[in-house]
Amino acid sequence: MTTPDDTAALNERHRARMERKKAIIDAKIAAADKQIGIIIVNTGNGKGKSSSGFGMAIRALGHGMKVGIVQFIKGAMATGEEQFLRRFPDEVSFHAMGEGYTWETQNRERDIAKAGEAWEQARRFLADPAIGMVVLDELNIALKYRYLDVDTVIADLLERPAMQHVVITGRGAPPELIEIADTVTEMNVVKHAFKAGIGAQAGTEW
Amino acid sequence: MTTPDDTAALNERHRARMERKKAIIDAKIAAADKQIGIIIVNTGNGKGKSSSGFGMAIRALGHGMKVGIVQFIKGAMATGEEQFLRRFPDEVSFHAMGEGYTWETQNRERDIAKAGEAWEQARRFLADPAIGMVVLDELNIALKYRYLDVDTVIADLLERPAMQHVVITGRGAPPELIEIADTVTEMNVVKHAFKAGIGAQAGTEW
Numbered sequence: 001m002t003t004p005d006d007t008a009a010l011n012e013r014h015r016a017r018m019e020r021k022k023a024i025i026d027a028k029i030a031a032a033d034k035q036i037g038i039i040i041v042n043t044g045n046g047k048g049k050s051s052s053g054f055g056m057a058i059r060a061l062g063h064g065m066k067v068g069i070v071q072f073i074k075g076a077m078a079t080g081e082e083q084f085l086r087r088f089p090d091e092v093s094f095h096a097m098g099e100g101y102t103w104e105t106q107n108r109e110r111d112i113a114k115a116g117e118a119w120e121q122a123r124r125f126l127a128d129p130a131i132g133m134v135v136l137d138e139l140n141i142a143l144k145y146r147y148l149d150v151d152t153v154i155a156d157l158l159e160r161p162a163m164q165h166v167v168i169t170g171r172g173a174p175p176e177l178i179e180i181a182d183t184v185t186e187m188n189v190v191k192h193a194f195k196a197g198i199g200a201q202a203g204t205e206w
Numbered sequence: 207m208t209t210p211d212d213t214a215a216l217n218e219r220h221r222a223r224m225e226r227k228k229a230i231i232d233a234k235i236a237a238a239d240k241q242i243g244i245i246i247v248n249t250g251n252g253k254g255k256s257s258s259g260f261g262m263a264i265r266a267l268g269h270g271m272k273v274g275i276v277q278f279i280k281g282a283m284a285t286g287e288e289q290f291l292r293r294f295p296d297e298v299s300f301h302a303m304g305e306g307y308t309w310e311t312q313n314r315e316r317d318i319a320k321a322g323e324a325w326e327q328a329r330r331f332l333a334d335p336a337i338g339m340v341v342l343d344e345l346n347i348a349l350k351y352r353y354l355d356v357d358t359v360i361a362d363l364l365e366r367p368a369m370q371h372v373v374i375t376g377r378g379a380p381p382e383l384i385e386i387a388d389t390v391t392e393m394n395v396v397k398h399a400f401k402a403g404i405g406a407q408a409g410t411e412w
Binding site: 011014018019029031033034035036038040042043044046048049050051052053054055056058061062065079080081082083084085105107109132133167178181182184186187189190193196197198199200201202203204206 | 217220237249252266269390393397404406412
């Protein structure tokens, strides 16, 4: 049985532990005082890479920034994120490559041409200091298939306005991109509903 | 030098490889035909757990679903996602626990009371079939600190409407929750801007 004395002791230990934790965290926060546009890469085989990019887009919108989004590879199907974000044309510029995944088109030359067009749109966002965040969804796939030249992409990324954030998603991020990125997360599958026979569903997958 | 013949051969190999890939993927999609509300857990120490939850929320909104959001632990600071999503009160019900992280409060009993209130709100969403997606942001932290009882939480989750999706985020997801979840992703840090002295910034972190 827990007595009032036990609870008081537990509460006090908790308070003391949290006080120490706060001192450590506050010191780390004080040391990390740079404010600058960063490059975030979400890669790996797990879920959440694109959705995290769209979640950061709405964070940026909440802070009054303008957001530019280019969807590479995806785009043959109207997605929930696209339908929702197109409601805010003054705040969000949305460009979808307009083709399915590369195994749907089965046409390398058309894919290369479409990826090139999408990158031209990305470059316009990356040259515009009025855009606070650029989301390059599934760019890693276009790089992995060599539809785009990684050195050109990196040069354009590094020339962007100093305060502009960029979020890049897709499995198989190339090492050159990881090298220049500020924050890189690998999303790993622990389990996936698809394996249990549950199809891709509106709201969760698209 | 690449000759026209080389390019033609490369294009044809690409087409054949993508044709095989499409057959495999189409068969997998045909086998995964169940449509049912799923539980998605985003855990691990990397970035993207909460932002992925908010990205799924906008996917759901784009498909005309209503979304209920409860933010556990976070909430002392107005976040970008909250500011943005509060613009749609007919579509999004947003409840923030209204306290900082647990090392900010240093008060275990107040944290427990606040977590209990937040769970009562979560239960209302989980009992409402009109809500297509429930996002329980940082719930794992409340479970980890035992501010909430994991068995009660799981019982409420399992009793929700059949077609309702739930997204649960936060590091340290308990094994009991992983067991009942349909899709679990672990976000792992490859690198983080914070370590390079860059502070938490509007749009990317909050």
